[in-house]
Each structure stands twice: as C-alpha cells, then as structure tokens.
Amino acid sequence: MSDLDQLVATARADFDAAANPAALEDAKAKYLGKAGRVTELLKGLAALSPEEKKTRGAQINVVKQQIESALTARRQALADAELQIQLKAEALDVSLPGRQSGLGGLHPVSRTMERIEAIFGSMGFDVADGPEIETDWMSFTALNNPENHPARSMQDTFYVDMKDEGGRWYNLRPHTSPMQVRYARAHAAKHAAQMAQGQAMPEIRVIAPGRTYRVDSDATHSPMFHQCEGLWIGENVSFKDLKSVFTDFFRTFFETDDLDLRFRPSFFPFTEPSAEVDIAFSSGPLKGRWLEVAGSGQVHPNVVRNFGLDPERYIGFAFGMGPDRLTMLRYGVNDLRLFFDGDLRFLSQFR
Template sequence: MSALLDLIEEARGAFAQAATPAQLEDAKARFLGKSGRLTELMKGLAALSVDEKKTRGAEINQAKQQVEALLTGRRAELAEAELNAQLKAEALDVTLPGRARGQGGLHPVTRTIERIEAIFGSMGFDVADGPEIETDWMSFTALNNPENHPARSMQDTFYVDLKDAHGAWLNLRPHTSPMQVRYARAHAAKHAGEAHMPEIRVIAPGRTYRVDSDATHSPMFHQCEGLWIGENVSFRDLKAVFTDFCRRFFETDALQLRFRPSYFPFTEPSAEIDIAFSEGPLKGRWLEVAGSGQVHPNVVRNYGLDPEKHVGFAFGMGPDRLTMLRYGVNDLRQFFEGDLRFLAQFR
C-alpha cells in the first residue's frame, strides 16, 4: 500500500509541474495511459489468486480514483489560469471617465432673435411665422412690387420648380414681409365690419434667401420685420419704438439714431435707420441697422384695409448683423460655417 501512496504523491507532483494543458496530458499518460504505471499494476492482477485480486484490485482502484481527482483538479486550475490571462489581456479599464455627451448651447443668432422677440413682446407686438417657400404675389406684388419692377432685381433670386394657382413660380422668400401680409390680412378678415379695428402690432423673424455672399452677406440670412398699423400711427411712433428697442438690445443709452431718406417700394416715405455709439470700439461710427417707412397705401389695400383710415409704419432689420455688432464679430460667414470652436464661445 505504501508503494501506491508514493505513486499518488508522485502523480501529484508531476501534475503540479505541468504548466500547460499539453504538459498535463503528457504527465497523465505516465500514470493513466495505456502503458501507464497504474495500468501496468492492473495488468499484474492476472497472476494473483482470487482473494488477492479482490484486495489488491480495490487498493489499485482507490489509488487510480485519487490520481484522476488530482488530474481533474489540475485541469481546472490550468483552465482558470488561462481564462484569467485572457481577461487580463483584454481587460477594459472601467475606472476611466465616461464619454458623456457635451453640453450644447443656443446659436448666437438664435439668441439674438429670442432677445428681439422678448423686447418687442414687452411693447405689445405679436410674433408671426410663415412659409419659407412663397408665392410671387405674397413676396412681391402685395408689397407694391409688380412684375418687371426694377426694385425686384436684387430680390427675386431663388425659385423652386413649382407654380402657384396663377401660374407664377414659387420662390424662396427674399424677406419676411409676406408674413406681415398674411398676418394683416387675417387680422383684417377677423375684425371685418367692426367700427374700430384693433391695432396691428407684429414682428416677423425668420430665414430669408438672396444671392449674396461676402463678409457681411450670406445667401441664407435672417431678417426680422415689424409692422404697426392703426388709425393714428405716425413716424414719431416709429422713432420712439426703434430707439427704445436699440437701447434695450445693446443695453446702453449711449447711442444715437438717425433716419436717412431712402426708397422702398412698400413704404412711402422711406428711411434707412443708422445708429452711432457714444462709447466702445464702434464709437463715432454710423452703422446701418434697418430700413423703415410709412406703409404704402397700395400695400395697406392689399392687407384688406382702407389706407384713408388705417396708417402705420414698417421696418426690417437683420438679426445676423445685430449679432455681429453685439458680440464684435467682423465676418458674418463664421456664424454658418459650423465651427464649434467659434460657436462654443457663445454657449
């Protein structure tokens, strides 16, 4: 029996020295293979008597079971070691910071439009919205810009392959004035027959399109137009409203406004509005910020109103240019190039 115990210990040592599954199978063959030591002992039972076979066979079987148990245990150890090595090689460092989605922010022009809406909203102006693909009548004719009028030359630039009910090509609106027309016509229809129609106060911000592309112009740009129509609205009201707006928008009273006579087919008389700051980097420079004027009688008629009774003013300004002045940006194209390094400054 002592010889079998020695054999078991020898097998334990041989299995423990095996560093790979292949080496372990070689060690197994020395003890449990066809020519293994335990196999040879089993073959030697044939020369023993019946009683000796029972006793010796039981001892050998018990030793064989212990050796097989040692083999199974070592196989499990090697498999676990191989798995750990693989996991270590393919490990992910879960202690690294996660890749969180960066925090975004409003585009600077969007900020400007929201600021414009808030200021005029406090003055009682509604905000109108409308389609960016417009009819020829809404974009031009309703605004006293008939076909072949020379004032169209800089505006009727982008068209789509669709026609309106009158056979005219639809266009990408060159200004947001059609929204004023739509709003005013709806307002006039709603209050038709009333002795005193409520005043129309509305601004119309949105995207517009013209063939322009340089440091201060873009083929797609933003415009915000305003309209105030009533029975006793004058140029004095326009000056008061726009002066108040500019001072609140730029957060300073240190600026002046001037109204230069100009021409627009939809207003008469018409004026360009310039501002000059009394302090800061733009001190002393006159800068054009808007066009304005008293709404032309033909346009008032196209609103569905009587120009002998209803008068008022309109103005149009570029939020893009106001954004440039507010933040000191000298190239309009930077707003639309999608450079996050530039846009992140306004977040």
C-alpha cells in the same frame, strides 16, 4: 513514494510551471490525453487478473481525480491572474475629478432673436411665424412689386420646382414681409364685421422674425440669413411713432443711451416714403461711425389695400432689420460667415 504518488506530484509541478492557458493544455495532454500517462496506465489493466485489476483500477482512478483537480485549480489560478491584470489596466482613480460633458448654449443669432422678440413684446408687438416656401404673390406682388418690375432684383431669391394656381413659381422667401401680409389679412378678416359697421379695427402690431434666402454670399451677406420685419397699422400711426419705437429698441438692445439715430431717404416698393435707419455710438470702438441697421417707411397704399384695409383710413409703418448684423455689432464679430461655419471654438465663446 509509490509510482502513482510520483505521477501526481510530477503532474502538479508541470501544471504549476504552465505560464498561460495554452501551455497548461499541453501539460494536460501529457497526462490525460489519448496518449497520456494516465491513459496508458488504464490500458495496462487489461493484462492483470480480475482481482488485481480491481485494486489497481481504483488506485489509478484516485490518481486521475487528483490530477484533474490540480488541473482545474491551475486553470482557475491563471484566469484569476488574467482578471487582475485586466482590472489593474482598467482601474479608475476615484480621487481624480470626473469627466464632465461640455455644456451647450444658444447660438449667438438665436440669442439676438430672443432678445428682439422680448424687447418688441414689451412694446405690445405680437410675434408671427410662417412658411419659408412662399407664393410669388405673397413674396412680391402683394408688396407692390409686380411681375417683371426691376425692383424685384433687389430681393433676387431662389425658386422651387413647383408652381401655384396662377402658374408662377414658388420661392424661398427673400424677406419675412409675407408674414406681415398673412397676419394683416387674417387680422382684417377677423374684424371685418366690426369695420363694416364703421367701427375702428384694433391696431396691428406684429414682428416677423425668421430665416430668409437671397443670392448673396460674402463677409457681410449669406445665401441664408435671418431677418426681423415689423408692422404697425392703425388710424393714427406716424413717422413719429416709428422713430420712437426704433430709438427705444436700439437703446435697449445695445444697453446704452449714448446712441443716436438718423433716417436717410431711400426706396422700397412696399413703403412710401422710405428711409434707411442708421445708428452711431457716442463711445466705444465704433464711436462716431454711422452704421446702417434697418430699412423702414410708411406702408404704401397699395400694400395696405392688399392687407384688405382701406388706405384712406388706415396708415402705419413697416420696418426690416437683420438680426445677424445686430449680432455682429453687439459682439464685435467682423465676418458673418462665422455664424454658419459651425466652429465650436467660435461658438463656445457665447455659452
């Protein structure tokens, strides 16, 4: 074996012994670097005659190509080995079940709101929606609750740094009653010509579900909570209709006929007479306990007048209930704050 063949064999052995790219680059420098053995051979051509230089130079170029080819082959081998290690580390076991995204679901209070709307919708009630930032007139005055009246403290609310044309602060609505006022006034305006001719206005049947705000915070109260208020106004609407509507609603909502209602005299500025509505189950963990679930009453004549209607002709009832409390009763939840904590361990039970 000639010295050049021996050089190629030695280079291949050194390249094969390189365990990583850094070691391979060190071996390359030994043969192809500025002070490498092939470079030294090329420098030695200067001392040869022209004829010898031509022959020897051709031989050295062949050796250089063989060494470079061996270097390229080793680089590719190291790269392939690294790729195999990476692929093995990232390998997927296709025999295992796939990872699935968790399924979402409606919030329990949203479920209740939809249930309320569906039940009242089957009774012919429209659903009204409106602004959560209201004027003082809509939130209080129109509901027979004038300025500085002590009854306003029953709905102590939050105020916005903005005033209406009368210089009164806007507020976060303490109840959804303003939507009853807005809906009734729009309804009266729509049928004004009809009423001016002495004809009867079509009845008003509407519920107003939505978020409301008051300065409350404990296990059964929250600064932000949900409310659903309802209104039925016509020429011959009585407490009998109110009791019938509530009886059908609660028995349908809780899916049981083993449920009794009672009306307790109470006070609300916007109704007269007024009553709290209690229910009692005939079976189950709440058997025999009277639970307050709503407030109600015959709409006060002043409020009917603010609707744009004649209180001597039109009469009806209004009510308000808390979907949050109904949700607690339906699902056996004992702390209202759980609905607003955002704890997925709690919420996932209602999927």
